[in-house]
Amino acid sequence: MTKTVFGAIALAVGLGWTMAATAQETVKVGVILPYSGPFADAANQLDAGIKLYMAQNGDEVAGKTIEIIRKDTGGPSPDVARRLAQELVVRDGVDILAGFALTPEALGAAEISKEAQKLMVVMNAATSIVTEQSPYAVRTSVTIPQLNYTFGKWAFEEGGVTQAYTLVADYGPGHDAESSFSKGFTEAGGKILGSDRTPVANPDFSAFVQRVKDSNPEAVYIFVPGGGQPAAIGKALVDRGLAPPDTKIFAQGELTHPEALESMGDTAKGIITTYHYTLERDDPLNAEFVAAYREANGDRAPDLFSIGGYDGMHLIYEALKKTGGDTSGDALVEAAKGMAWQSPRGPISIDPETRDIVQTVYIRQVEEVDGSLQNVILQEIPEVKDPLHGAN
Amino acid sequence: MNANLVIVLFDGFAFGMLLFVLSVGLSVTLGLMNFINLAHGAFGMLGGYVAVTAMRQLGFPFLLALPTAFLAAALVSVVFERTLFRRLYRAGELNQVLFTIGLVFVSAAAATYVFGTGQQPIVLPDWLRGSVVVGELRFGVYRIFLIAMALAITALLVFGLERTRLGARIRAAVDNQRVAQGLGINVDRIFAVTFALGSGLAGLGGALAVEIVGLDPSFGFHYLVYVLIVVAVGGLGSVTGSFVGAALLGIGDVAGKYFVPEIGSFLIYLMLVAILLVRPLGLFGKR
Numbered sequence: 001m002t003k004t005v006f007g008a009i010a011l012a013v014g015l016g017w018t019m020a021a022t023a024q025e026t027v028k029v030g031v032i033l034p035y036s037g038p039f040a041d042a043a044n045q046l047d048a049g050i051k052l053y054m055a056q057n058g059d060e061v062a063g064k065t066i067e068i069i070r071k072d073t074g075g076p077s078p079d080v081a082r083r084l085a086q087e088l089v090v091r092d093g094v095d096i097l098a099g100f101a102l103t104p105e106a107l108g109a110a111e112i113s114k115e116a117q118k119l120m121v122v123m124n125a126a127t128s129i130v131t132e133q134s135p136y137a138v139r140t141s142v143t144i145p146q147l148n149y150t151f152g153k154w155a156f157e158e159g160g161v162t163q164a165y166t167l168v169a170d171y172g173p174g175h176d177a178e179s180s181f182s183k184g185f186t187e188a189g190g191k192i193l194g195s196d197r198t199p200v201a202n203p204d205f206s207a208f209v210q211r212v213k214d215s216n217p218e219a220v221y222i223f224v225p226g227g228g229q230p231a232a233i234g235k236a237l238v239d240r241g242l243a244p245p246d247t248k249i250f251a252q253g254e255l256t257h258p259e260a261l262e263s264m265g266d267t268a269k270g271i272i273t274t275y276h277y278t279l280e281r282d283d284p285l286n287a288e289f290v291a292a293y294r295e296a297n298g299d300r301a302p303d304l305f306s307i308g309g310y311d312g313m314h315l316i317y318e319a320l321k322k323t324g325g326d327t328s329g330d331a332l333v334e335a336a337k338g339m340a341w342q343s344p345r346g347p348i349s350i351d352p353e354t355r356d357i358v359q360t361v362y363i364r365q366v367e368e369v370d371g372s373l374q375n376v377i378l379q380e381i382p383e384v385k386d387p388l389h390g391a392n
Numbered sequence: 393m394n395a396n397l398v399i400v401l402f403d404g405f406a407f408g409m410l411l412f413v414l415s416v417g418l419s420v421t422l423g424l425m426n427f428i429n430l431a432h433g434a435f436g437m438l439g440g441y442v443a444v445t446a447m448r449q450l451g452f453p454f455l456l457a458l459p460t461a462f463l464a465a466a467l468v469s470v471v472f473e474r475t476l477f478r479r480l481y482r483a484g485e486l487n488q489v490l491f492t493i494g495l496v497f498v499s500a501a502a503a504t505y506v507f508g509t510g511q512q513p514i515v516l517p518d519w520l521r522g523s524v525v526v527g528e529l530r531f532g533v534y535r536i537f538l539i540a541m542a543l544a545i546t547a548l549l550v551f552g553l554e555r556t557r558l559g560a561r562i563r564a565a566v567d568n569q570r571v572a573q574g575l576g577i578n579v580d581r582i583f584a585v586t587f588a589l590g591s592g593l594a595g596l597g598g599a600l601a602v603e604i605v606g607l608d609p610s611f612g613f614h615y616l617v618y619v620l621i622v623v624a625v626g627g628l629g630s631v632t633g634s635f636v637g638a639a640l641l642g643i644g645d646v647a648g649k650y651f652v653p654e655i656g657s658f659l660i661y662l663m664l665v666a667i668l669l670v671r672p673l674g675l676f677g678k679r
Contacts, residue, residue: 228606
C-alpha cells in the first residue's frame with residue numbers, strides 16, 4: 001500500500017524528472033501511425049521499413065539504445081495525432097517524434113513538436129506545408145508537388161503531349177497533385193482540357209472515365225490513393241479504349257504498384273508514372289534492400305511507405321551519431337540539415353533551408369520484363385526540390 | 393450524346409447489379425427473419441478472400457471459385473448462426489446491431505491477421521477481360537457477366553421463394569412461427585438455411601466485387617453503407633425490390649457522376665432521402 005502511494009506521488013510529481021533520468025541510457029522514438037483502420041496497410045509497410053533498418057543496424061547508436069514506442073491514430077485524424085504526440089512527450093518522455101503516414105497526422109503533431117522542441121521525422125505525409133509547421137520537422141519521404149510539377153513539365157517537353165485531362169481523387173493530396181501537374185504542364189506550354197475530381201472512396205470509375213473519353217485528350221493524368229483504386233481505375237480506362245499508345249496514361253506511382261499491376265495484367269503496359277522509389281531499379285543497394293525486406297515480410301515487396309520509414313530511421317541514427325547522443329531538438333535538427341546519403345531509392349539529401357527532402361524523380365513506364373510487368377525507368381531527373389516551399 | 397447515354401446507363405446498371413448481388417442476401421435475412429445483420433459485409437469479404445485464395449493457392453478457375461465462395465460463406469455463417477446469432481433472434485434491435493457490428497471489427501482484425509493489410513488482386517480469365525465493341529460503343533465484358541449473374545440470381549431467388557416448397561416454408565415460418573411449428577415445420581432449421589442462403593449470396597457478391605472494387609480487410613465496412621441503402625430503398629424482404637433499388641442507385645450514381653460530377657457522389661444519398669420520403673417502407677416494402 002505504502003509503495004503504491006509512494007509510486008503515485010512519484011509519478012505525479014517527478015514525471016519529467018524521472019523520464020530525464022532514464023533517458024540517459026535510451027533514446028525514445030515515438031512512432032505515430034494509422035496502424036488500424038483504412039490506412040493500416042500504409043502503417044504496416046512503413047513500420048516494416050523501420051524494423052528492417054533497426055534489424056540491419058542494431059538498436060545502439062552513440063552509446064544509447066533506441067527504443068520505439070508505437071501509437072495508433074486509426075486514420076487521418078489530426079486531433080488524435082496531437083493527443084498521442086502530447087502523451088508521448090509528456091508521459092513517455094520521448095526524444096523524437098516519427099512516423100506520420102498521413103498529412104493530417106503530421107499537422108496535428110507538428111504543434112507539439114514545435115512546443116516541446118522535439119525532432120519530428122515525417123516518414124510519409126506528402127503535402128508541402130507539413131515541414132513548415134514546426135522548425136523541428138524533417139521529411140524523408142517525398143512531396144506531391146516535387147514529383148508532379150516535374151512530371152507535368154516532362155510530359156510536355158519529353159512526353160510529346162500538348163493537351164491533357166486530369167482526374168484526381170477529391171482530397172488534399174489529390175488537389176495538390178492536380179495543381180502541381182497542371183502548373184508544370186501549362187508552364188511548359190501544354191493545355192489542360194478539363195479536370196474532374198473523384199470521391200476518395202469511389203467504388204466505380206466508369207462515369208468519370210467516360211467524361212475523359214468525351215473530351216478525347218492525348219493524355220489523361222490520374223491521381224488516386226493506393227490500395228484498391230489503382231487497379232479499378234486502370235481497368236476502367238482500358239475498358240473504354242483509353243489506353244496507350246492512343247491515349248497516354250500519366251499518374252503518380254501508386255497506380256502501378258505491384259498488386260495493381262498483377263490485377264491489371266497486360267492492360268497496364270505503357271502507363272507512365274512518376275515516383276521517387278522504383279522497386280526494380282538496378283542498383284546494388286536497392287537489390288540488397290528489396291531482398292532483405294522481402295525476407296522479413298513474407299515476400300511482400302517494399303513500397304514508398306517502407307522506404308520513407310527506412311530512410312527516416314537512417315536520418316535518426318546519423319543525426320544521433322553527429323550529436324554524440326545529444327537528443328535535444330535543436331541539436332538533432334541542426335545535424336539533420338544538409339545531411340546527404342545513398343538510399344536504396346538513390347541519392348537523397350535534406351535541404352538545409354526547408355528541412356525537406358531533395359531527391360531524384362524517376363519517370364517510369366510499365367513494360368514486360370522477363371515475363372512480368374515492371375516499372376522501367378525512362379528518365380531520371382536528379383536533385384529535385386519541392387517547388388512550393390518559399391513560393392508564397 | 394445518345395451513345396454516351398447508352399454507355400452511362402449500361403455502366404450504371406452493371407454497378408447496380410454488383411450492389412444487388414452484395415445486398416440481396418441481407419434483404420433476405422433482414423426481411424424474412426427480422427434479424428439486423430450488419431456483419432453481412434463481413435461474409436462478403438470472406439467470400440472474396442476464399443475466391444482469391446482458391447484461385448491463387450489451389451489454382452481454381454474463376455467460375456469454380458465463385459461457388460466455392462458461396463459455399464464457404466454459407467457454411468461459416470451456419471456455424472455462426474447456430475452458435476451466436478440464434479441467441480439474438482428475440483433480442484432487441486440494438487443488441488443485434490451492436491453484436492453484428494462488433495463482429496465486423498473482429499472479422500477485419502482476423503482478415504488482417506491471416507491475409508495482411510494489403511490489397512488482394514484477382515486475375516480474371518482472358519475471356520472476361522476487355523470489352524465488346526458494338527458500333528461505336530464499348531461494353532466491358534466483365535460488366536456484361538455481372539449483369540447476367542445478377543439476372544440469374546434474381547430469377548432463381550424469385551422462383552425459389554415463391555414457387556418451391558422450401559420457399560413456402562420460409563414464408564410460413566416468417567409469417568407466423570408458432571403456426572408454422574404447429575404444422576410440423578422445423579422453423580429452427582428453416583432459419584438456419586435462410587441465413588446460410590443470405591450469407592452465401594454475400595460471399596458470392598464479395599467474390600464478384602473484387603475485380604471492380606478490390607479487396608482488403610476494410611471491405612466489410614466499406615460496402616455496408618451501399619448495401620443498407622439498397623435494402624432500405626428496395627424494401628425489406630423483397631427480392632424484386634432489391635433488384636429495382638440496386639439498379640436505380642447504380643444508374644443514379646453513375647449518371648450523376650457523369651452529368652454533374654461536382655455533386656455526383658451525393659446523388660445516391662439524395663435519392664435515398666427522396667425515395668424514403670415518398671415511400672417510407674421502400675419501393676416494394678410491405679411491412
